[in-house]
Amino acid sequence: MDAHIQVKNLNVYYGKQQALKNVNIEIPKNQITVIMGPSGCGKTTLLKSLNRFLELTDGTQITGEVLVDGQNIYAHEVDVTEVRKVVGLLAQRPSPLPMSIYDNVVYGMNIHRMKKDRKEYKAAVRHYLEIAGLWDEVYKRLHDPATSLSIGQQQRLCLARGLAVEPEIILGDEPTSALDPISSQNIESRLIELKKQYTTVIVTHTLRQAKRLADYVIYMYLGEVIEAGSAREVFNNPQHERTRAYLEGQI
Amino acid sequence: MGLMKRHWQRRHFVEAFMISMMRVSLFIVSAALGLILWIVVVRGLPAISWDMVTKIPEGGYYMGKGGGILNAILGSLYLASGGTFLAMIFSVPIAMYLKTYLGDSKWGHYVRLSLDVLWGIPSIVYGAFGFTLMIALGIRSSLLAGIIILALIELPIMTRAMDEVIRRMPVDLEHAALALGSTKFEVALRVVTRQMLPGITTAILLGFGRGIGDAASVLFTAGYTDRIPTSLMRPTASLPLAVFFQLGSPYPEVQQRGYAAALILTIIVLAVSLGSRWLSARLNKYTIK
Amino acid sequence: MNQMDSTNTPQSINKTTGRLSRPVVASRTRQNNFAQRTFFIFTLLPVLLILVVAIALFVRSWPILNAYPLYDLLFGKVWKPTNGQFGFLPFIAGTFWVTAVGILLAVPACLLVSIYLAEYAHARTRSIAKPILDLLAAIPPVVYGVWGLLAIVPFVDKVLAPLSDRWLDSVSIFSVNQPTGFGILAAGIVLAVMIAPLIIAVMYEIFSTVPNDLRHASLAVGATRLQTIRNIVLPQVAPGILAAIVLGASRALGETIAVLMVVGNIPQMPTSIFDSAYPLPALIANNYGEMMSIPLYDAALLSAALVLLVVILIFNILSMLVIQRMLRRKWV
Numbered sequence A: 001m002d003a004h005i006q007v008k009n010l011n012v013y014y015g016k017q018q019a020l021k022n023v024n025i026e027i028p029k030n031q032i033t034v035i036m037g038p039s040g041c042g043k044t045t046l047l048k049s050l051n052r053f054l055e056l057t058d059g060t061q062i063t064g065e066v067l068v069d070g071q072n073i074y075a076h077e078v079d080v081t082e083v084r085k086v087v088g089l090l091a092q093r094p095s096p097l098p099m100s101i102y103d104n105v106v107y108g109m110n111i112h113r114m115k116k117d118r119k120e121y122k123a124a125v126r127h128y129l130e131i132a133g134l135w136d137e138v139y140k141r142l143h144d145p146a147t148s149l150s151i152g153q154q155q156r157l158c159l160a161r162g163l164a165v166e167p168e169i170i171l172g173d174e175p176t177s178a179l180d181p182i183s184s185q186n187i188e189s190r191l192i193e194l195k196k197q198y199t200t201v202i203v204t205h206t207l208r209q210a211k212r213l214a215d216y217v218i219y220m221y222l223g224e225v226i227e228a229g230s231a232r233e234v235f236n237n238p239q240h241e242r243t244r245a246y247l248e249g250q251i
Numbered sequence B: 001m002g003l004m005k006r007h008w009q010r011r012h013f014v015e016a017f018m019i020s021m022m023r024v025s026l027f028i029v030s031a032a033l034g035l036i037l038w039i040v041v042v043r044g045l046p047a048i049s050w051d052m053v054t055k056i057p058e059g060g061y062y063m064g065k066g067g068g069i070l071n072a073i074l075g076s077l078y079l080a081s082g083g084t085f086l087a088m089i090f091s092v093p094i095a096m097y098l099k100t101y102l103g104d105s106k107w108g109h110y111v112r113l114s115l116d117v118l119w120g121i122p123s124i125v126y127g128a129f130g131f132t133l134m135i136a137l138g139i140r141s142s143l144l145a146g147i148i149i150l151a152l153i154e155l156p157i158m159t160r161a162m163d164e165v166i167r168r169m170p171v172d173l174e175h176a177a178l179a180l181g182s183t184k185f186e187v188a189l190r191v192v193t194r195q196m197l198p199g200i201t202t203a204i205l206l207g208f209g210r211g212i213g214d215a216a217s218v219l220f221t222a223g224y225t226d227r228i229p230t231s232l233m234r235p236t237a238s239l240p241l242a243v244f245f246q247l248g249s250p251y252p253e254v255q256q257r258g259y260a261a262a263l264i265l266t267i268i269v270l271a272v273s274l275g276s277r278w279l280s281a282r283l284n285k286y287t288i289k
Numbered sequence C: 001m002n003q004m005d006s007t008n009t010p011q012s013i014n015k016t017t018g019r020l021s022r023p024v025v026a027s028r029t030r031q032n033n034f035a036q037r038t039f040f041i042f043t044l045l046p047v048l049l050i051l052v053v054a055i056a057l058f059v060r061s062w063p064i065l066n067a068y069p070l071y072d073l074l075f076g077k078v079w080k081p082t083n084g085q086f087g088f089l090p091f092i093a094g095t096f097w098v099t100a101v102g103i104l105l106a107v108p109a110c111l112l113v114s115i116y117l118a119e120y121a122h123a124r125t126r127s128i129a130k131p132i133l134d135l136l137a138a139i140p141p142v143v144y145g146v147w148g149l150l151a152i153v154p155f156v157d158k159v160l161a162p163l164s165d166r167w168l169d170s171v172s173i174f175s176v177n178q179p180t181g182f183g184i185l186a187a188g189i190v191l192a193v194m195i196a197p198l199i200i201a202v203m204y205e206i207f208s209t210v211p212n213d214l215r216h217a218s219l220a221v222g223a224t225r226l227q228t229i230r231n232i233v234l235p236q237v238a239p240g241i242l243a244a245i246v247l248g249a250s251r252a253l254g255e256t257i258a259v260l261m262v263v264g265n266i267p268q269m270p271t272s273i274f275d276s277a278y279p280l281p282a283l284i285a286n287n288y289g290e291m292m293s294i295p296l297y298d299a300a301l302l303s304a305a306l307v308l309l310v311v312i313l314i315f316n317i318l319s320m321l322v323i324q325r326m327l328r329r330k331w332v
Helices: A043-049 A080-086 A101-111 A118-131 A135-141 A151-163 A181-194 A207-213 A231-236 A241-247 B010-047 B050-054 B070-102 B106-120 B123-137 B143-167 B171-179 B184-213 B216-221 B239-247 B252-286 C002-006 C009-017 C023-067 C070-075 C089-120 C123-138 C141-167 C184-208 C212-220 C225-254 C257-262 C280-290 C297-328
Strands: A003-014 A017-028 A032-036 A060-068 A087-090 A169-173 A199-203 A216-221 A224-230
Touching: A003 A043, A003 A199, A017 A043, A017 A199, A017 A216, A017 A224, A032 A043, A032 A207, A043 A169, A043 A199, A043 A216, A080 A087, A087 A151, A087 C212, A101 A118, A101 A151, A101 C225, A118 A135, A118 A151, A135 A151, A151 A181, A151 C212, A169 A181, A181 A199, A181 A207, A216 A231, A216 A241, A224 A231, A224 A241, B010 B252, B010 C089, B010 C123, B010 C141, B010 C184, B010 C225, B050 B070, B050 B252, B070 B106, B070 B143, B070 B184, B070 B239, B070 B252, B070 C023, B106 B143, B106 C023, B106 C225, B106 C297, B123 B143, B123 B216, B123 C023, B123 C225, B123 C280, B123 C297, B143 B184, B143 B216, B143 C023, B184 B239, B184 B252, B184 C023, B184 C141, B216 B239, B216 C280, B239 B252, B239 C141, B239 C257, B252 C123, B252 C141, C023 C070, C023 C297, C070 C089, C070 C297, C089 C123, C089 C184, C089 C225, C089 C280, C089 C297, C123 C184, C141 C184, C141 C257, C184 C225, C184 C257, C184 C297, C212 C225, C225 C297, C257 C280, C280 C297
Parallel strands: A032 A199, A032 A216, A087 A169, A169 A199
Antiparallel strands: A003 A017, A003 A060, A216 A224
């Protein structure tokens, strides 16, 4: 397996409570990895350890390593903003910035001074809105506030905003849980299209979504990784008792 | 892959610089507190003696030699307790009414706004207002006038402090009481009063702290005297004015009394402030959150 | 009052179930209604009090407002009550200078501290900073005055004035004309420390209203915290920040004793921050004793209080409205 991300001996504590217990996994390149498990099992914690979002919460302690392309992102000399540029995040609830649709897409590129002039920015905005499948719906009103979009459109806008800084990895924290079924399906098909270029890690608590999306599966229970493997193996022939129980709907 | 290694960009320098500026600012603000306390202690401590806190000034507050500041200590305690008590009588019903009947309604919003505005009126204006009242009513500077004006100054602080505390009281409890068939007044009396206890204590301490430190308003209303007041209609000394007047004296002995008064005033105010913190944290344990 | 009707629900419930006929319930309902009316009158108190203060001051200052045109009072430069000359301009200018210096010194530091506490600091730092700010807010004005007298005035006199005299003498607002230390700068420094706790507390509250989702959205694309604050947080809270500054200014405008002790109290038109000044509150406090002995003097001083009150009310109400709106803001 061509591992893009390697997690080694990762332990996370919120205060005295241990949220992740000695996690060791590898996440394959240019595939969709789905982290699943019952709620409160540390899925989101594991996901947010990958773009160093955990440290935004007071009192979090992290030990162990997370290697992206062999580089430990928790190493002292690593710049956290560069990590987050390489590892993009699609949040649970769409979070459009309080500015126009156009400015939302430009925001990250501007932060990293990625383009030279207005013309380049304009072209890039169009490019990423097209990738996110939003261009046709918004090209006439690019300078309307982003909040005027529907929730589903907002989530695709957030996808475009994340992609615009040219990440290699996309994290999705239950990215469709706030959306209606049609918008969810739209996002899912975007993610499947995008997996050729991006390593994608999705947290979900619906088993059916996991089955639709996953190439690779990580099953977690109470802060531990119980089982990890290719989707076909895990879904058809789970090695572990707990995984089987979950897949059969007993947890 | 060195892609994620820190290459110091302009924005990182700017951020590091700003953070250090923020820390410096926080340090300056904290240092100001330290410096104020230090100066008051260094000047006040040598001036404190048994005579200082048990005797009234001998031969006039501005010139006299021996004696102490008992007149100011007692005067201030009378003024601030009286003012706080008077303000309590009005602020408790207002805070209760705000909670039980007005809630977040429009009128409640206006009442809170007017309290906040009252809070912002400087004490010199209250003092001037007190002066007009005294002329209208034909009373001279007295303990009573001082108490009334301090009550007006403390009223908005105390009401808002109580209001903020009971606003955090859960609605469930109140609804449960209403569901059991209590009228709103009964809710106010039983449930809210119990829940208000931390609010009332915090408010009393805050009001007292503000009242005892206020100088500009008592200047007009309570006057100043070397005696300990024996009746509500007599003028009275107060600690803030004891500091203000006696520091202006050319005699070092009298200045000593000013420094002693400043230290005692500071100790009282800090004790009250810390006490309200401690008490409200403690009392909060016994109320439903 | 619409609210009054809706608060009567216990009564209406009782009506529909017919239980109102029971005497105990009826008396309890009466008690409720009576209490409601009494309480309501109590809430009128704060609103009335503002009006009463304003009206009383207006009535008492009417003799002088009647005798002189308002323009002459507000913009007259000569203050000689014994000659019947009541020009407030030097005092208004003094108030303005002192407040402006206080605000200019306080705002940058307050903004930095509140940003630090709201956006960067750990919970532990916050739990240390909060009581420090509370204590600073609790210290009485007269103690600030003592501090100003013993520390700030000598500091201005021995350190700042010589420095300014040496390096900034050509700039007129920094030139040292009256080298005593007493003056606008000393008063401004004292005021800045006095109003800092309030401004920081309000700014902190305002920053806290911004939902974390917005910050995280910006951080997630690789923005630094500072970039997030500048691009996302600050534009959202700008009106509230401005309101916090105006609120601080309104406190500074009315501060009396502490300023009085360090500002020098010379009625003149200041031209430099090292000049002495004589703000309005100091004027009122210093002369209350002779108020009744000179014709129109009391009316003049009370009209000074009225001017102060009106300006502060305007500042206060405007900033409070903005702040309350910010704190109640609903985020989508």
